[in-house]
Amino acid sequence: MKILRKFGLAALAVTALSAPVQAADVVIGMRSEPSSIDPYFHNLGPNNAMNGQIFDRLTDWTPKMQLIGRAAASWKAINDTTWEYKLRQGVTFHDGSALTVDDVIFSFERADAYEGGNSSFRTYTKGKTLKKIDDHTLHIITESPYPLMPNDTTTVMIMSSEAKGTGADGKNKGISAKDFNDGTATVGTGPYKFVEWKKGDRIVLQKFDAYKGPLAQPWDKITFKFIKAEPARVAALLAGDVDMIDNVPTSDIERLKKEPNVSLSSGVSNRVIYLHMDQFRDNSPFVTTKDGKPMNKNPLRDARVRKAISMMINRDAIVARVMEGVAIPAGQLLPEGFFGRSEKMSPEKYDPKGAKKLLAAAGWGDGFGLTIHGPNDRYINDAKIVEAIGQMLSAQGIPTKVESMPKNVYFKRASKGAEGGLPEFSFVLVGWGSGTGESSSPLKSLLATYDKSKGRGASNRGRHSDPVVNKLLDQALATVDDPKRAALLAKATEVAIGENQGIIPLHYQVNTWATRKGLEYHPRADERTTGIDLVPVK
């Protein structure tokens, strides 16, 4: 209420004096709490969203996932293996010291050599050599041509090389995660300064007055409160205790639309929900005969069968009924507007008759039995989607059992539950958000042949494998020219999904934020919730 009133006064002042908008305080109710303020501790959505407000990166994404420079004013490839970054002039850290290339190198070193921690940023730092040319010019050198450099530099945050920690053993440059969590070493150049983190309760950020960069600073003080229970989060917004909430449950959207004091912002995300099918075992554990007996033959290895299954799924019905209209049917890895997507592909049409014919042609006209597995607490309405698919397939001659389970049990079994660290299930539902904002990330992890030494196919839970796709991907990843690379990625997608049906895309997730009237959130395709993208309506 206090905030409302304050804001009302601010709005009045604006209309009366037409002075620049007087900033105020804002409270955001979030589902997920970051696990650390240490920018290199854990490459995780909530951490990257929160810490990205405190620390700058060289480059970054706009809400619609277009590249912008943050600490970097410009960047270009000066030859096949060298990228040149020019830093913005006059940028200072929260403690007043100036940002130079030394800080960038220090940050990349700490990220690359991070000990402990959960999933480091090494994926983005390895194979790159950073070279200082002058205080504001940096060269990043790779051994082979590396087109994704500007994408990769959207990940590693930049901290002050003069930050002091209490880690006595010199590990991680003597700065521990705790030193960030209590603010000792939390010195960035971002638009907001760290004030405090009360674990399980709130994080408070304060506007950095000397900020120089492209991002807006719509608020003086931003408080993030962590409210995990969905009804409680919605109630907190309705009660006026918070000004915005993220992850609005789809079942509440219709009701909130009718609330006079609430506005909704929705936007498609870079996350596709899709199905993996076992393509590497002849006796797949969850593929059976129609009456549930084990089989030595695996129909899922036949691309025609996979296509038939895809045709049996009524995506429009799933979007309309299960997702309550808040999703977009998918035919490939990324929604419209993203780099490396094929313009030729559209979602598979629902065609039960065609599917039957195709099954018959593949020699499976009598059908077979399946079990579909999915998580029940990971993606929006995940358990309900799995149930709907089970029903659709069962109605069309593939009796399908449905099993969903909590994510903490599910992912281990789906990735390496069977003997020898192989995936346990035959037919699974998963989602993939493309961290690099283009299609090489899902192609590399989901559809390239599983290959530990190359780091390919790490999440290829169906073990789809096609040399043509691998080759197209290799070519694309070595092509610095953007239009050429986009064409190669599109081609790889067309082969891997259009021809091979390596995975079955279902829909792109749409995320919804709810704000009180008078505010507006720029829905972020990377699913991040920040105070920077929450702005007063003009």
Added chain:
Amino acid sequence: MSVFIIRRLLQAALVVLVMSFIVFSGVFLVGDPVEILVSDDADQEERDRMIKSMGLDKPFIVQYGLFISKAVQGDLGESFVFNEPALLLILDRMPATMELAVVALVIAVVFGIPLGMWAGLRPDSLASKSIMTGSILGFSLPTFWVGIMMILLFAVYLGWLPSTGRGEVQVLLGMPVSVFSWDGFSHVLMPAVNLALFKLSLVIRLARAGTREVLQQDYIKFARAKGLSDTRIIMVHVMKNIMIPVVTVLGLEFGGLVAFSVVTETVFAWPGMGKLLIDSIGQLDRPIIVAYLMIIVFLFVFINLFVDILYSLLDPRVRLQDMKA
């Protein structure tokens, strides 16, 4: 008495050891923390590095041995998720939960005993019947639902109380507390009532049953015959004698309040231990889960000890050395 306490403490140590093994092997069977914590983009090499850095590449018995050898030195391991000592993370959250539990317990006692005694003294009156019907609701309505309904009524519809979270915190005798400011108190009120509802019903029922039983006793008849006032009979002779079962149950239930206020803390986003536990289970933060349950075992053992000592004060016939614990 000191022999009794020493014997109890030795038993406690044994219980904690057995518990640690059960919990450790239990969480070992469930899921893989790496799969939950790793970023989608990580390749196989990165996953292997994580497995190694968390010590998950070692066989179960080695992991358990390492854990125990550290635990006897007071180190219960580092949280996978936060990379901070598990024990400190839990202790950091404990005051918030304690505060909630104490307020809930006070509500249960302050309202439960008078209401229960009233119902016991006048079992046939309309008021007594309403109290008893109300207590059935307190037992049977799910905490989660009641919590949400309270938020909707008092925070959204009436706007009297804040919906979630903890208010201003002051430091009092080295403990961070929030109940002594209006902001803090208004935050704690709803979750505490929500948490107290079940215990309140329990206390009402115990107090009523106790009162009805005690009223039949010879000493009450004697007191009446002696011409003592009703107030003195009820406040001294009845009240004192119904307290033994109430104290036993509340003692055990207090442990429950502290350890498993998970639902209430989740609904009201109360930054306590219960929320930490449920989040840790979701993320398979094994060190926190194990440390948490070991602390809870300690807590229960100590509460039982405390209750036994309290017995001896309430009932002079109880001698601690006679009690085979």
